[in-house]
Amino acid sequence: MEFHYKVVLQNYPLLIDGFWITVQVTLIALTIGILFGAAICAMRLSGARGLDRIAAAYIVFFRATPEMVLIFWGYFCLPLIFQLRVSGLWTGSIALGLVTAAYLAEIFRAGINAVPQGEVEAATALGLKFSPKWRFVILPQAMRLMVPPLVNYFTELLKNTTLLSGIGVAELALQAYLLGGQTFRYVEFLSAIALIYFAIIFPLSLLSRRLEHREVHR
């Protein structure tokens, strides 16, 4: 068969529209994930009996349930239960954001726990109050350790944005699928977006591995 790459180029405006939707979904989910993830991590580390249980249950729930199930449930049930009108883009992005929060909370916690206990004790012994202790001693060291898994999770999130095509959000994957159907050129469109995702995710995945390697061999 022949490969009609021109048909992809002719339809690039729709693919770019799709790409922007993908970017929006990623940014919304990432923002929710970072804010909620930090809050859940704080609850988990607080040591308050009720709070850490709630945080642990949240993490287990969102890590054990398939993302697709959460997205579909949110899209079909929330509007009926709460009498809301929310777009698929927002429902799906919020669902992904809540999942992201569960994973990020664990990454944050692992980073904070990896800071040597001596550092924390030294800061306390020097009489540092809560805020400078976290700002100048714990977080700078923890954040360096968090970067590789964060970059890695970002690539997972980017892959998960494609799930919104299940509820009709015209992100990159759904646009390509629809264009493929209209033109009967599935091979061209689907291969093109596979390459686009690869071109974005592969460098990030290499970066994450390199950073991790550097961290291990410090």
Add this chain to the structure above:
Amino acid sequence: MDWSVISNFDFAVIWRYLPALLTGLWNNILLTVLGFIAGGIVLGTLLAIGNLSRFAAIRWPCFVFVEFWRSTPLLVQAIWMHFAFPVLSGLQTTPFQSGLLALVFNVSAYCSEIIRAGIMGVPKGQFEAARSLGLPPRVVWFKVILPQAVKIVIPPLIGTVISIFKATAILSVLALNDVMRAAQRISSYTFKPVEIYTTAAIIAFAVGLAITIAGSKLEARFRQNEA
């Protein structure tokens, strides 16, 4: 908040269609098992060995395959397998076959990295000793290296099962009769989306939770045996 949705919750419809939802869920479980064994263990091990080969002609194709399947979304891989692959190969595949194929390749790429790390964790002296004894490559791999790598590899491999289970729900985009596709069909037929999707979500979560708990118990046991 519309309380009538909750007060009018129709349990009869749930009972009537629960078997259909469970049939869908069974497909998710079947795909998880097949994906883990065929992709994670069999193809994953072959790719890991290929990736460590001395010959560039074997190493490079394995590397490209693994990186490509790791760096693209499963949903794109699945629709590519179902709509583009038959055009290229001339083979007609059912949604289950194309979904399974995409899942197996995707899982094999992830697991081959875990297995590769496990093989590299076997002390180098073991390779050297086996080779200097004049053992043929097949014996070196299957009698010396892999049995030791297995111990290192099992705990992280168990951890991938929950990811595979979650990934199987993505294959519902291919009209493969998994739990989400079953829920979609039933709810558009009965007009009871809240009941059906909530039930589907609960049973999917229950299986996910069971996998998580069983996985961490098994992992703990293997780590204990090692120590």
